[in-house]
Structure formats: structure tokens, C-alpha cells
Amino acid sequence: MNVFRGIDLEVIEIRKWTDGSEEKIKRSLAEKKIVAILCDVPLVEEMEIKKADDGLLLGPCCSFSLINGKGVGIWNEIKKGPIGLIGSSSSGLRMLACMLSEVGISHAIHVGWRDFSQAIGGLSTIKALKFLKEDPDTECIAVIGVLPNQQVVKRIMKETEGDKPVLFLFLGYKAEELQTLEKFAQRVAQIVGCELKPEPSDEKLEKFAEEEASKLAYGQKYVRGIFSGRFACVEAQLILSWFGKTVYSNVPLKPRLRLPDPTSSQGHTFVDISMPELSPGVNPIVDPSPYVERIVREAKDEQIGALVFDIVLGHGAHEDPASVLSEAVIKARRVCESTMGYLPVFATIVGTDKDPQNLSKQRKKLEETEVILTSSTSRAITLAAMTAGFQK
Structure with missing residues (x-):
């Protein structure tokens, strides 16, 4: 048995919520086990479960975690290392872990999408x-969240006393500040004495954006984004709003910016394609057909000026998403060309070379389709914004 501080590190997975699930989880936690809830849970039951003093709970809706190098949900091959991660968003946790894959992760703990709400606290x-x-293998801790309750953030920050540095990134916590996951990852790596690979200079990116912009037809001005999870979608909205633009979404920054019909874009639109209204009965990381349908649909709007999407690799993900989405991009470009337009496409691949799909091979397939690849959502959105002619 693999045990740390009395906690059994073997993970028990709850894939479907039933009448007996709550008692089973409470019993397992009382036995100091780790329980991962992969499905959603009613709020009242979540509140009760999280009052348990023992064990460790992952989720609800845990689609990615790493415990002692072993994956939960759809997981990526990431070497063990000195950084411990905590996140309320599985998608954000995955992106951060992959950015830090060369540094190494001790554990990546998904705490559930409502954990930073006032109700869960x-x-x-x-x-x-x-x-x-208490983990001897963890030297630095990084905590990330999306649009958290401010009182909850203050409560969590009081728990940072000790010898280990704890860094926080709460998207949308302070409206006057724009922090990106990429910059946050760089800060975390530096804490443990590492440097992430440098990105192309801003001058090079701006020149490239100008070249893409010169190919656009008159009236092509809107940026459209398709993302695998809430974290990337919210980060993308924050970045484009930093350019002074209004962005609509099915997971909006403000209620008034919610799309009346999530299947139809208006103006600048970014969607979380994993939401049930856009992927009914399907996980788009496993079956990318919702991506394909949305990419082609967006191309039919003559005002689209740039398209951004992400691709997720890992155990349990689609075996070759780059091939599927490359075909979708080719079809979308043909649609644009039929109306004398042009479609700049930017993408981010979330994964590693050790994943079954192999990051480098997936990159090559998309580059052959002239998709512009970036290492982060923030880079992709900034490039798309520059291409559409925005100025910071």
C-alpha cells in the first residue's frame, strides 16, 4: 500500500452519482483514502462530503489530476518534480501542469469547480x-481558480503560513490586473530555480500578425474562440477585454454577456465547448466532433477575422485530434474563400511528447495545414487580436 501521512495514495474513482455514492465517499474518506469524483454532484451533497476531516477529495467533475505521478480522468504524462498544484478547474490545472512538465509535478489536485464559491468556502x-x-517531495505550491468569491480567496490566503512558498492565480479576481497562466507558470518555475523555454519576441509576433491581417477582406473583424474548458475560455475573454472589446460567451465574465443561443456566435465570441449545451452526451476531448461542427459553422460568418481553438492530448483523449481538426480547418477555409475571405487560425496544444498522441507529431500535422501554433491561450488570443487590427 502506498501511504503518505496516513493517507492511502491509491485513488478511488466515482464515475456516476447514485443514491449510495455519498455514504460510500464519506466511508472512504474516513478510512483516509483519496476519492476522485469524476461526475457532477448536487451542491448540498458536495457541502456535506467536504466537511470530512480525513482523506483527500478530488472533484466533483474531476477530469484531470495527478497523485504521486498517477493520473486521474484524462491525464498527461508528466515527470515527477518539486511543484504541487491545486486548481478548481481541471482544464486550467492540466494546462499549468503541461507548461511545467519539464520542471516536474509532485501532485496536481483538482478541488472541484465550486470550491472557491461562497457556498463551499x-x-x-x-x-x-x-x-x-506536509509532502516532502513538494517544494513550491501553486493554486489557480476562476472568478472566485473574494471572501473565500482571503480565507485561503490565510492558510499559506509555513516554509513552502505558495503562489496564487485567480482569473478575474482583480479587474485592474491582467495575469496570464503563461506568466504565472514562469514565476512558479523560477521559484524552484528553473526557466521555461523562451517564446518568440513581441516584435516577431506583431510582424507575423500584420502579415495575416493583410490577407483579410473588408469587414472581417471578429475573433471567435473554441476552448476545451472554462479556464481557457475565461482567460481568453479577459485578454480580449483588455483590448477594450466586448466578448460574448456561454461562460461569460458578466451575466449580460451570456450568449442568448450558445450555438450561435455574435460579435467576438468565445465558447467552452465542453458544456452540455454544445457537446450533449459527448466529451469533446474524446470525440472532437463538436469542435469540427463549430469550426465550420464559424467560417460561414463573413465577419470572422480570426479563429482560435485548443487541443487536448493525454491518456483517454482522442488518439489523433490534430488530423481531425486539420480537416475541419481545411473545410472552414474553403467556406471563407467561397466568399472571398481568408481565415487565420491559431491553436494551442495541451499535452507533452510523452503522451500517447505525442505533442511534436500533433504540432507537425497542424502546421502542415498552416495553423499558427502557440504555447498558451494568452499568446493565441493576443495574436488573433493583433491580426484583427486591435491595439492595446
């Missing part, structure tokens, strides 16, 4: 912080 995050503080 950060209960799982506080327990995860304690777990990582």
Missing part, C-alpha cells in the same frame, strides 16, 4: 494545501 483547497505542505 474553499474547504477542499485548504485541505489540499495542508496535504502539499
Whole structure:
């Protein structure tokens, strides 16, 4: 048995919520086990479960975590290392872990998408912080979240006392600040004495954006984005709003910016394609058909000026998403060309070379289709914004 501080590190997975699930989870936590809830859970039951003093809870809706190098949900091959991660978003947690894959991750703990809400109050995050503080393999802790309750953030930040540095990134927490996951990852790596690979200079990116912009027809001005999870979608909205633009979404920054019909874009639109209204009964990371349909649909709008999307690799993901989405891009470009337009396409691949799909091979397939690849959502959105002619 693999045990740390009395906690059994073998993970029990709950894939479907049934009448007996709550009692089973409580019993397992009382036995100091780790339980991963891969499905959603009613709020009242989540509140009760998270009051447990023992064990460690992952989720609800845990689609990615790493415990002692072993994956939960759809997971990526990432070497063990000195950084412990905590996140309320599986998609954000995955992106950060992959950005730091060369540095190494001790554990990546998903605490559930509602953990930073007032109702839950950060209960799982506080327990995860304690777990990582006591872990001898963890030297630095990074915590990320999306649009959190401010009182909950203050409560969590009080739990940072100790010898280990704890860094926070809460998207949308302070409206006057624009922090990106890419810059945050660089800061985390530096804490443990590492440097991430440098990106192309801003001058080079601006020149490239100008070249793409010169190919656009009159009236092509809107940026459209398709993302695999809430974290990337919210980050993308924050970045484009930093350019002074209004962005509509099915997971909006403000209620008034919610799309009346999530299947139809208006103006600048970014969608979380994993939401049930856009991928009914399907996980788009496993079956990319919702991506394909949305990419082609966006191309039919003559005002589209740039398209951005992400691709997720890993165990349990589609075996070759780059080939499927490359075909979709080719079809979308033909649609644009039929109306004398042009379609600049930017993409981010979330994964590693050790994943079954192999990051380098997936990159090559998309580059052959002239998709512009970036290492982060923030880079992709900035390039798309520059291409559409925006100025910061």
C-alpha cells in the first residue's frame, strides 16, 4: 500500500452519482483514502462530503489530476518534480501542469469547480494545501481558480503560513490586473530555480500578425474562440477585454454577456465547448466532433477575422485530434474563400511528447495545414487580436 501521512495514495474513482455514492465517499474518506469524483454532484451533497476531516477529495467533475505521478480522468504524462498544484478547474490545472512538465509535478489536485464559491468556502483547497505542505517531495505550491468569491480567496490566503512558498492565480479576481497562466507558470518555475523555454519576441509576433491581417477582406473583424474548458475560455475573454472589446460567451465574465443561443456566435465570441449545451452526451476531448461542427459553422460568418481553438492530448483523449481538426480547418477555409475571405487560425496544444498522441507529431500535422501554433491561450488570443487590427 502506498501511504503518505496516513493517507492511502491509491485513488478511488466515482464515475456516476447514485443514491449510495455519498455514504460510500464519506466511508472512504474516513478510512483516509483519496476519492476522485469524476461526475457532477448536487451542491448540498458536495457541502456535506467536504466537511470530512480525513482523506483527500478530488472533484466533483474531476477530469484531470495527478497523485504521486498517477493520473486521474484524462491525464498527461508528466515527470515527477518539486511543484504541487491545486486548481478548481481541471482544464486550467492540466494546462499549468503541461507548461511545467519539464520542471516536474509532485501532485496536481483538482478541488472541484465550486470550491472557491461562497457556498463551499474553499474547504477542499485548504485541505489540499495542508496535504502539499506536509509532502516532502513538494517544494513550491501553486493554486489557480476562476472568478472566485473574494471572501473565500482571503480565507485561503490565510492558510499559506509555513516554509513552502505558495503562489496564487485567480482569473478575474482583480479587474485592474491582467495575469496570464503563461506568466504565472514562469514565476512558479523560477521559484524552484528553473526557466521555461523562451517564446518568440513581441516584435516577431506583431510582424507575423500584420502579415495575416493583410490577407483579410473588408469587414472581417471578429475573433471567435473554441476552448476545451472554462479556464481557457475565461482567460481568453479577459485578454480580449483588455483590448477594450466586448466578448460574448456561454461562460461569460458578466451575466449580460451570456450568449442568448450558445450555438450561435455574435460579435467576438468565445465558447467552452465542453458544456452540455454544445457537446450533449459527448466529451469533446474524446470525440472532437463538436469542435469540427463549430469550426465550420464559424467560417460561414463573413465577419470572422480570426479563429482560435485548443487541443487536448493525454491518456483517454482522442488518439489523433490534430488530423481531425486539420480537416475541419481545411473545410472552414474553403467556406471563407467561397466568399472571398481568408481565415487565420491559431491553436494551442495541451499535452507533452510523452503522451500517447505525442505533442511534436500533433504540432507537425497542424502546421502542415498552416495553423499558427502557440504555447498558451494568452499568446493565441493576443495574436488573433493583433491580426484583427486591435491595439492595446
